[in-house]
Amino acid sequence: MQIFKVGGAVRDRLLGKPVTDIDWVVVGATTEEMLAQGYRPVGSDFPVFLHPKSGEEYALARTERKSGRGYGGFTFHASPEVTLEEDLIRRDLTINAMAEDDQQNLTDPYHGQRDLEARILRHVSPAFAEDPLRVLRVARFAARYAGLGFTVAPETLELMRQLSESGELEALTAERSWKEISRALLEDQPQVFIQVLRDCGALKVLMPEVDALFGVPQPEAHHPEIDTGLHTLSVLEQSALHQQPLTVRWACLLHDLGKGLTPEEEWPRHIAHEHTGLKLIKAVNERFKAPKDCQELALLVGKYHTHGHRALELKASTLLELLQSFDVYRRPQRFEEFIAACEMDARGRKGLEQRSYPQADYLRGAAKVAREVAVQPLLEKGFKGPELGEALKRERLKALKSYKENA
Template sequence: MDEYALARTEKKQGHGYQGFVCHASPDVSLVDDLKRRDLTVNAMAKGPDGKIIDPYGGQKDLQAKVLRHVSPAFVEDPLRVLRVARFAARYADYGFSVAPETMNLMADIVEQNELENLSSERIFKEFDRSLTENHPDIFVQVLKDCGALERIWPSLDKLWGIPNPAKWHPEICSGIHTIMVLQRAVVLSDKPSIRFAALCHDLGKGLTEENHWPSHHGHESAGLPLVKEICKKLKVPKSYEHLALQVCQYHLHCHKAFELNPKTILKMFNSLDVWRKPEMFSDFLIANKADFQGRTGFEERPYPQADYLLEGFHACQQVSAKPYVDQGLKGKEIKDAMNEEKLAILTGHKTKFTVPTI
């Protein structure tokens, strides 16, 4: 069965992206209908004779690879700020960019506080969609450039301009580093939860007092409330939040894995709940590899820490409660005995593991 829709127009009579009254009738022309679209490349149609109907220059913008608004009515729908940013992320591989005048209108929408009229669910839906694209970094950058990131996710926006030690971060800026981590996460995994964790891992650096720069002692634990805050604000799925909190809290532990004593590694394993959620642990390691490689000149460096921790975990997975139950141990006694056995395994693993020369 074919479906047909009458041409229609929209008139804004309220706030947000739902504050419209639609008018559909035979007297509404196709040109009027196309005028209500967001971008010129979306405002074309094909006539019965096969000819392209293009009253607003969509073909020209398509050839120029420009995302441009159709009319000043663009500002009536604040959701378009996020949609245009997502289109920029989706079509970045083809060379598309947002027209400067459209960026100006997006900035006007932000300045008029229209983003506050969008629901948390709708905002995160656009974020989540962007995280499945090849260039979610472009999505974040466009939001920052028009001022929307500061309104939607201020703790992330704040990272730009905050320095890191040049020895470990030749790119210096924490915001640039976060974007680079996101880019590496895209290379390493197609999971949006890992990419979201990449955006969250260094939020605590935004709380470091300026007189302590470029050092950020304790930024891991400092960032945890900020991760919880954005997850609550945008109603982020619990699985995303759980991984983001893990990466935020333990990314330095992961990077320094070879320096950690077996007790500390076991404590981290237990805190990460690797025994019940092994897949989450794999995602944790991928996110941390992205963090390590998301620095200027580090992009292709090996990350043996992941292999070291994963092998230690797999060895500890063989520990079973059954022998201790058979011995008559109960409750905490069983747990303590299993931890002792895991500790012995990790101690032997540390001795036997050959650290590759980096």
């Protein structure tokens, strides 16, 4: 029995990055031998075990063969005869197909170290094209390592293009897709993830609503970058630079989908794109079964982001309506995330990345004023039920009018 550290742990050590998750491969062992040594089996698809003390995952060396559509369409074969090289060749990228023993002696049959040094994301073998999930994974790695200068090898991008055109991407489950998308959006350069998906034709399959934004012009006065797709990438880039949470990044990606529906004869204006985009945002949310908080914020940002930009001009009644829509009294954090998304939208414009966004503090102040209106005096006056709600609304409107006059 031989045990090797494999995959990301080896890659990140060689890159000088912190190693978080460690995967192990066991060569020359049987399931019975693993159980006899106290390893606990997990999953039913293939032989993976938890170490009796560390809890880390140890997998028996295995080969795989395509047997159906999608990410799950594989049959696995694990036996003591399977070599380390045979196990490594089924992996996605050369930089993930390296192993080392307990003395840090490197096994690198597919030249992963060379590709690390050349900053190239390259597939290990033609079997790469059998797994559609790898399109998303490679795009995610491109987003993670773009800052180090990594790019996707042209021949790998070509295989990704073939996969995108094959219909295999449609076989991915919403859960698997969302897992990759959400992880990619939280990388340092999530805009690279979207760009790579677009480069290989996967974006128009997975998110045609986002793909449709490229080539759609906007008024240059407000959007020096002009192209709506490029603007979306810039907004996403800003959300990462400002370390926004996943909810905000997802809303940033989807906020302008309505502009993809504007008839060409109306370009570059996009009247009521906030409302026309809602059905598209809802469709993307449902396609990937995004978490509820991500779904809700994306819809609210899509509907109200121009209100955020025009906050200083809004009438007190419109301001109150905005605050009520977000339920700022019980869910203040959601409104804070809305403000963040609006600010990222304002900064995601060519040459305007550093500009100030006074609307943010103005909106925070308005929410504070509305929240501070006390209910008790109204109860003491005898208001209750729907009448109490209306009286509270009047008091909040009065407070917001005063806030607006003194701002």
